[in-house]
Amino acid sequence: MTVDLELAPKTKRPAGEPCCEPVVYPDVEREQAERMATIAKALGDPIRLQLVDVLRKHAGKVCVCELVPLFDLSQPTVSHHLKKLREAGIVGSERRGLWAYYYVIPESLEEFSAWLT
Amino acid sequence: MTVDLELAPKTKRPAGEPCCEPVVYPDVEREQAERMATIAKALGDPIRLQLVDVLRKHAGKVCVCELVPLFDLSQPTVSHHLKKLREAGIVGSERRGLWAYYYVIPESLEEFSAWLT
DNA sequence: CCTATGTATTGACAGACGTGAGTTCAATAG
């Protein structure tokens, strides 16, 4: 048995009182947090949030050519935002002839929505 | 009455059929979309989402010194994330002596949560 | 006063983001 090291800091808590209740944190959260943050990040742009809003209001599928004029943006930029939403799993797309139709995948928002409530 | 201009594009819709129902979009959405996108953007990082999660689970206020060890990040980085959450209006802070305590402002999430549901 | 401790800020950096101009790709009409 050795003596206690004298070099150890004398007082980490000035008055000996803890600053607050200890917070323990189950590691299980990590993966879920990353999934939900992906959703939140995709919704973290006003244009994309409005795109999702329009798509949700029209339960059916909406053509890109109808989406572009709603925003004061170039068609490539709107396409870019739609791609982001697709990569986040929030929307899906379908091609019919020349036109591409987008729609919201409702289940993609469920987990995040439930956590937020 | 004049004759129709010959220079006008002959067919905008190849088969004369519209690509989809017209989508009209009330301008009222803009401001709300920006507010909600601000919230979503702040939640669009796994660390910040976990911070909010921890703060919400502990209904009371939590000291920064308890938050830092939960994440494999430097103290300044955690402080930076907390600042982002504060700027988005999601959390508030209070100083007691040396320590700073953070807490979630529940109302801040209401509008976004309601829209998402 | 001086020292120690908890928190916030600054500076720097690589990487990601939002945007438009220009281009390419895919599919239809002729």
Place this chain on the structure above:
DNA sequence: CTATTGAACTCACGTCTGTCAATACATAGG
């Protein structure tokens, strides 16, 4: 085949983001 049209991709740009090291700030104890 060619021409046209809707959508996606590429490149470039300035801006913003997440991170840490170092520093500054604020409060408490001696």
